[in-house]
Amino acid sequence: MRTSVLIFVWPLILVAAVLYVMPLITRAGIFFGATVDPDFPRSSEGRRLLRSYRLQLVLWSVAALAVTLAWAPEHPLLGGLVPMVVLLAAVSIAYWRNFRVVHMRYGITRPEVRQASLSPAAAQANLRVGLIAPPFIALGLTALYLRLHWSEIPERFPVHWGADGQPNGWAIRDAHGVYGPLLMGIAMSVLVLVMAWVIARLSRNTVMRSVTVRSLEVLLYPLTLTFIVIGLLPLMRPANPAAIVLLTIIPMLLTVVGVMYWSYRKISVPAPETDVSPEPQRDAYWKAGMFYYNPNDPAIFVAKRVGIGYTINLGNKISWLVITGLLLIPLVIALLPALVPHAR
Amino acid sequence: MSADPTLRIDLDSSVPAYRQIVDGLRVLLVSGKLKPGAELPSVRRMALDLGVHFNTVAEAYRALADEGWLDLRHGRGATVVEREAPPPSAEQLDEFRNRLRSLTAETRAKGVPAAKLRSLLRAAAEEL
Numbered sequence: 001m002r003t004s005v006l007i008f009v010w011p012l013i014l015v016a017a018v019l020y021v022m023p024l025i026t027r028a029g030i031f032f033g034a035t036v037d038p039d040f041p042r043s044s045e046g047r048r049l050l051r052s053y054r055l056q057l058v059l060w061s062v063a064a065l066a067v068t069l070a071w072a073p074e075h076p077l078l079g080g081l082v083p084m085v086v087l088l089a090a091v092s093i094a095y096w097r098n099f100r101v102v103h104m105r106y107g108i109t110r111p112e113v114r115q116a117s118l119s120p121a122a123a124q125a126n127l128r129v130g131l132i133a134p135p136f137i138a139l140g141l142t143a144l145y146l147r148l149h150w151s152e153i154p155e156r157f158p159v160h161w162g163a164d165g166q167p168n169g170w171a172i173r174d175a176h177g178v179y180g181p182l183l184m185g186i187a188m189s190v191l192v193l194v195m196a197w198v199i200a201r202l203s204r205n206t207v208m209r210s211v212t213v214r215s216l217e218v219l220l221y222p223l224t225l226t227f228i229v230i231g232l233l234p235l236m237r238p239a240n241p242a243a244i245v246l247l248t249i250i251p252m253l254l255t256v257v258g259v260m261y262w263s264y265r266k267i268s269v270p271a272p273e274t275d276v277s278p279e280p281q282r283d284a285y286w287k288a289g290m291f292y293y294n295p296n297d298p299a300i301f302v303a304k305r306v307g308i309g310y311t312i313n314l315g316n317k318i319s320w321l322v323i324t325g326l327l328l329i330p331l332v333i334a335l336l337p338a339l340v341p342h343a344r
Numbered sequence: 345m346s347a348d349p350t351l352r353i354d355l356d357s358s359v360p361a362y363r364q365i366v367d368g369l370r371v372l373l374v375s376g377k378l379k380p381g382a383e384l385p386s387v388r389r390m391a392l393d394l395g396v397h398f399n400t401v402a403e404a405y406r407a408l409a410d411e412g413w414l415d416l417r418h419g420r421g422a423t424v425v426e427r428e429a430p431p432p433s434a435e436q437l438d439e440f441r442n443r444l445r446s447l448t449a450e451t452r453a454k455g456v457p458a459a460k461l462r463s464l465l466r467a468a469a470e471e472l
Contacts, residue, residue, distance in 0.1 A: 111354060111356055112354065112355035112356045112395075113352060113353070113354050113355070113356075114352070114353055114354075114355060114393065114394045114395050114396075115350050115351065115352045115353075115393070115394075116350060116351045116385065116389075116390050116393035116394050117348050117349075117350055117385070117393070118348060118349045118350060118351055118372070118378065118382075118384055118385065119348035119349070119385075120383055120384070120385045120386070120389070120421060202392070203392075204392060204393055205393065278393060280395060296395070296396075296397070297395050298388075298391050298392055298395070298396070298397060298398060299392050299395065
């Protein structure tokens with residue numbers, strides 16, 4: 001198989017794998033986004049619903065892969081984007097149908113009891129400086145190393161490669177060209193930290209909050225490693241730099257899988273009966289089992305019912321400002337490389 | 345597990361959230377679980393954790409500040425202050441007697457024996 005086709009195939013396989021395990025990455029007592037008895041997922045009906053979802057996922061994934069193999073890389077839209085969108089839409093519908101079945105036939109109602117800690121210190125989480133500092137120090141040391149070996153950096157070096165693995169963008173040996181990847185790494189890391197800080201300060205005191213904040217802090221490590229490797233490429237001058245960049249995906253993937261597994265272990269522990277769940281309980285707040293809508297809840301960020309992390313309260317007006325901001329982030333990231341002048 | 349005091353409310357209850365917050369905090373204040381100098385979370389944080397509107401918590405804090413339990417500072421949470429319980433007026437005693445009679449009648453109507461009710465009242469009076 002050609003490397004260029006693999007670039008289109010692996011995201012599909014990755015997404016399908018995540019969707020396959022996703023229904024199980026949830027809190028005890030939640031199944032397909034609906035509130036159930038903690039033992040229901042292991043019942044025969046629970047297992048049947050999971051099998052039905054997975055069968056549909058597998059069939060749609062195979063269809064999406066077939067379309068990708070037929071059209072990529074010559075037609076990136078038809079061979080890359082369209083199969084991915086169709087796969088996500090079809091699996092979302094399968095998920096939503098299972099949510100309805102579980103909620104209507106097997107759903108239970110838990111009391112809407114809430115609890116607040118009266119200690120201001122316990123009410124919010126904090127970022128761990130000792131955990132987040134090393135990636136930034138590593139980026140700084142890399143910049144220092146590049147400065148000390150400035151004369152060994154070629155006058156012109158590749159910084160971007162096409163789907164065929166051939167370089168299609170170059171930088172020159174100046175401050176922007178050499179330090180650009182490291183600056184990009186700092187920008188991305190700060191973005192991750194802002195997300196962690198916002199969740200630490202603006203979400204309820206839950207296990208999900210602590211695992212999400214810690215996970216984001218840990219993800220800084222593979223993220224900065226990627227930018228450090230890219231930053232050092234002009235000095236390393238490997239035979240196949242594109243392959244080196246692709247290899248940095250491996251630590252990222254391993255970290256993501258490790259963090260997801262650790263988070264799953266943390267959130268899936270059944271809470272004692274006497275404990276109060278800090279998050280809203282009613283299924284009615286969860287549209288299609290995925291989207292949270294509760295105008296009476298002042299929270300902007302609410303722990304997801306399925307998967308790790310947070311979703312946005314669509315019933316809160318401020319949330320729409322946040323969504324607009326989040327949509328602007330990719331735009332800003334897309335504009336960042338423009339700061340690095342390319343000598344074509 | 346932390347031993348920090350917590351406030352618990354039931355959003356399904358017929359008792360308004362504001363009343364539950366005031367009553368719940370007052371129990372902690374009278375029992376001494378919240379001592380003078382203790383800082384309560386900000387209105388925003390408390391509202392977020394309880395899933396109620398900011399105004400509901402702000403109103404509850406104001407009510408307790410009016411009773412002399414809390415000192416409210418702009419932009420901060422609320423601080424528990426030393427409070428001298430003023431002697432109750434005749435009207436307050438009348439109101440209290442009426443509320444207690446209503447509660448007693450409701451409890452008795454639900455089948456709680458008088459002896460059990462006496463022991464519950466004694467325990468509550470000793471605890472608070």
